[in-house]
Amino acid sequence: xxxxxxxxxxxxxxxxxxxxxxxxxxxxxxxxxxxxxxxxxxxxxxxxxxxxxxxxxxxxxxxxxxxxxxxxxxxxxxxxxxxxxxxxxxxxxxxxxxxxxxxxxxxxxxxxxxxxxxxxxxxxxxxxxxxxxxxxxxxxxxxxxxxxxxxxxxxxxxxxxxxxxxxxxxxxxxxxxxxxxxxxxxxxxxxxxxxxxxxxxxxxxxxxxxxxxxxxxxxxxxxxxxxxxxxxxxxxxxxxxxxxxxxxxxxxxxxxxxxxxxxxxxxxxxxxxxxxxxxxxxxxxxxxxxxxxxxxxxxxxxxxxxxxxxxxxxxxxxxxxxxxxxxxxxxxxxxx
Ligand SMILES: *Cc1c(COP(=O)(O)O)cnc(C)c1O
Numbered sequence: 001x002x003x004x005x006x007x008x009x010x011x012x013x014x015x016x017x018x019x020x021x022x023x024x025x026x027x028x029x030x031x032x033x034x035x036x037x038x039x040x041x042x043x044x045x046x047x048x049x050x051x052x053x054x055x056x057x058x059x060x061x062x063x064x065x066x067x068x069x070x071x072x073x074x075x076x077x078x079x080x081x082x083x084x085x086x087x088x089x090x091x092x093x094x095x096x097x098x099x100x101x102x103x104x105x106x107x108x109x110x111x112x113x114x115x116x117x118x119x120x121x122x123x124x125x126x127x128x129x130x131x132x133x134x135x136x137x138x139x140x141x142x143x144x145x146x147x148x149x150x151x152x153x154x155x156x157x158x159x160x161x162x163x164x165x166x167x168x169x170x171x172x173x174x175x176x177x178x179x180x181x182x183x184x185x186x187x188x189x190x191x192x193x194x195x196x197x198x199x200x201x202x203x204x205x206x207x208x209x210x211x212x213x214x215x216x217x218x219x220x221x222x223x224x225x226x227x228x229x230x231x232x233x234x235x236x237x238x239x240x241x242x243x244x245x246x247x248x249x250x251x252x253x254x255x256x257x258x259x260x261x262x263x264x265x266x267x268x269x270x271x272x273x274x275x276x277x278x279x280x281x282x283x284x285x286x287x288x289x290x291x292x293x294x295x296x297x298x299x300x301x302x303x304x305x306x307x308x309x310x311x312x313x314x315x316x317x318x319x320x321x322x323x324x325x326x327x328x329x330x331x332x333x334x335x336x
Pocket of ligand 1: 056182186187188230280
């Protein structure tokens with residue numbers, strides 16, 4: 001399977017002989033969600049972007065950001081991250097033979113993401129602060145050192161991420177609304193760009209967690225808090241562009257509570273057979289709480305895989321049933 005740059009080169013800022021760093025990202029499934037469709041009285045589809053090579057949509061942007069860094073002769077890349085950008089940057093840097101440093105909020109990233117960054121050989125720096133402070137610091141650092149910044153403030157990240165909009169339209173032909181979790185607001189901005197390049201404007205429904213909803217309340221949040229660690233961000237880098245995307249598309253930005261996020265997270269796994277991470281479930285929680293706004297066909301972006309965050313899953317799920325190794329005990333355990 002070829003990667004995004006090869007598939008969409010005519011719509012991406014890469015020439016035929018530019019270096020390409022790819023792990024075969026993109027081309028992710030879009031599956032119909034019958035249970036959700038009945039619940040919200042619309043045709044609901046799930047874009048499973050957690051099936052990208054490192055388990056999140058961040059790979060779409062990272063193939064472009066790291067390929068561009070190699071083209072520019074960079075030897076090292078860096079990012080601030082709530083986890084998935086770190087995992088993705090570490091993997092693509094390993095692939096390209098670049099060194100990678102990631103700055104994450106100490107104790108605040110999901111176990112799977114930390115394991116990935118470490119396994120790929122990144123230098124993982126646990127900041128005694130939050131994501132917003134980490135981003136401010138890496139921006140200052142890259143002003144002083146020749147290290148490529150691969151956060152979504154990087155132009156190439158959004159270019160790569162816009163390809164998800166192309167794929168959804170290839171898969172569905174028509175779309176009335178897109179429902180998406182919003183953290184640093186890069187992804188919603190990228191979808192808006194992608195749809196715009198196709199000459200269409202589905203309504204963009206952005207959802208933030210209640211404790212980290214700066215776009216909803218209209219001001220920065222100093223101490224963002226939510227179970228959905230991937231969107232625990234109080235000062236989104238793409239603030240204005242995201243607001244413009246939602247206004248221009250006649251969309252909305254709304255908040256959902258952690259308990260609504262977790263209910264959607266469990267429902268997706270138990271009823272639709274789709275295991276995503278908590279942040280991703282905000283897109284579905286929002287749809288369940290606020291409705292489809294008259295949209296007939298809606299796609300929810302499930303941004304990251306459920307295996308990223310085993311601790312939350314185990315806390316939310318039922319327990320195992322202990323059993324002695326004999327038929328009677330197994331019978332009782334199985335048949336209840
Ligand atoms: C990064 C991320 C988001 C938020 O995307 P932004 O571009 O920061 O708005 C949502 N869900 C997951 C799983 C993520 O990794």
